Amino acid sequence: MTSRIPPDLRGRRSRDPFWVAVSALFHGIHRVRSLRTPVLPNIRPVDRSLTLVVREVRREAVDVISLRLAASDGGVLPTWQPGCHLDLLLPSGRRRQYSLCGDPADRRSYRVAVRRLPDGGGGSAEVHEELAEGSTIKVQGPRNAFPFLASESYLFLAGGIGITPILPMVKAAERIGADWRLIYTGRSRATLPFLDELAELPSSRVEIRTDDEHGPPDCADLLRDAGTSVYCCGPAGMIDGVRAAFSAGTLHYERFTPPPIVDGRPFQIELARTGAVIDVPADRSALEAIKEVLPSVAYSCRQGFCGTCRVGVLDGTADDSMLICVSRAQGGRLTLDL
Incomplete structure (x- = not known):
């Protein structure tokens, strides 16, 4: 049997209690969702x-x-x-x-x-x-890209201008009372910056080794009594030698020159804007080859992390873009947006 809801004194029918309850339920759910969903502000790129x-x-x-x-x-x-x-x-x-x-x-x-x-x-x-x-x-x-992390002890190895990231680390280690040593290498004392600032640190912790006084450094000897963490920055040959001789602890390093190319294959690059075709040998990066034709090509770190040299790939077996300082094709030809 269907029940009828009587009208009120103005002739309007009263609201069905069932639909009143349903309406209240959905209104409550909508309100909860609104409270949980944050209103996102307009996001603007940060200019650093x-x-x-x-x-x-x-x-x-x-x-x-x-x-x-x-x-x-x-x-x-x-x-x-x-x-x-x-x-x-x-x-x-x-x-x-x-x-x-x-x-x-x-x-x-x-x-x-x-x-x-x-x-x-x-x-x-x-x-x-x-x-x-x-x-x-x-x-x-x-x-x-070269963070200084907490450790029980430190060995710092710096070659020439590689002292620049190492110097603040050494001073920080001294300031916190850590156990640390620095070995600073270079061609001669005249070529080594910041010797005056290093002279203010405990002399027992700082060792200067120059080629004209001690001969070229032996990396295995540098790593003797290495400690828990080794931080190394310097020429590519020094970093490669330290990596090859390193056996225990944690090694952190930063290059100022690009890493060597291992197992590379030759390929070609076509520059879309000029039509120039460039041969990239097995032992050279795409950046090095492109620079000979396009000296103004943008680059910075030459190690694949800064992104400055990223260019679009218009044709060929590769992603939509590549970092020409480190990325390469496995043969064939790539057409780049250059």
Whole structure:
């Protein structure tokens, strides 16, 4: 039997209690979902670029200068930790990465050091020749691809300009009372930057070995009594030798030069914008081959982590893009958006 709901005094029919309950239930569910679902603000990309002023240029060793960079108004700069680097966007358009080698507690300035390299692609020469006190330069960062981690003991190995990321680590280890040693190698004392700052640390913990006094370093000998963690930065030959001789503990290293190519195969690259076809030998990177035809091609770290040299792949067996400093085809031809 169907029951009828009597009208009210104004002639309107009363609401069915069942549908009142259902309506209330759905209203409650909708309200709970609204409370649980956050309203996302408009997301804008963060510009991590800074325009800084060169406050000081100082000669640190043969062919090595340091730059002290600061905000034009002397304002506070973003924090950084030992191992961090800055990307310098040079006036020519080149992008180069240099380790921060100052004091992380100094929030008013950054310090980087640059060795002039005749065959370094022009970036270091531009820093030495074009940047002076009062120059402005855009930078990005700081970023850290070589973090300094807590450990029971440390052995620091630095070769030449490789002291730049190591120096803040050594000072941090001393500050926290850690057990540490530093072996600093190079051609001669005249080529080694920051010897004056290292002289302020306990002499028993710092060993300077130069080729003209001690002969080329033996990596197995460097690693004697290595300790828990080894941090190494220097020329490719030094890093490769340390890696080959390393046997115990944890090894952290950072290259200033690209890693060697192992088991590479020759292939070809076609530059879509000019039609030029480039042969890439088995023992060279695509970047090196492209630079001979297109010197202005963008690159920085040459190790595959900064992303500066990423280009689009228009045709060939590869992903939609590639890092031409380290990526390569296994034969055949790639057409790149260059």
